[in-house]
Amino acid sequence: MATQKKCPECNEWTSWNHQLTDTCEHCGQLLDKRTINDLEYFEKQQKLNDENSFSAPKPGDNFLMLAVRRTVWIANVIYMATVSFFLWLFTTLAG
Ligand SMILES: [Zn+2]
Numbered sequence: 001m002a003t004q005k006k007c008p009e010c011n012e013w014t015s016w017n018h019q020l021t022d023t024c025e026h027c028g029q030l031l032d033k034r035t036i037n038d039l040e041y042f043e044k045q046q047k048l049n050d051e052n053s054f055s056a057p058k059p060g061d062n063f064l065m066l067a068v069r070r071t072v073w074i075a076n077v078i079y080m081a082t083v084s085f086f087l088w089l090f091t092t093l094a095g
Pocket residue numbers: 007008009010011012024025026027028029
């Protein structure tokens with residue numbers, strides 16, 4: 001579904017397919033730079049969280065500790081899915 005969007009760089013109206021990678025017909029700049037930056041930031045944070053995460057198994061864990069970590073991981077996945085859904089919803093509605 002192609003719509004029109006005002007280019008943040010040159011202020012010309014250009015066709016927009018609601019893709020993060022869409023560029024301006026007039027100046028070739030990305031139309032949704034802010035969203036791409038947000039997404040990169042979000043992914044970076046998520047990667048950092050994964051590395052020092054409580055849910056990552058550590059040497060010396062017993063069965064109970066592994067089960068707790070697994071539960072935390074599942075809760076975290078559900079939380080991330082919800083956040084991702086709302087990010088998608090807001091970016092879609094904002095267009
Ligand atoms: Zn432009």
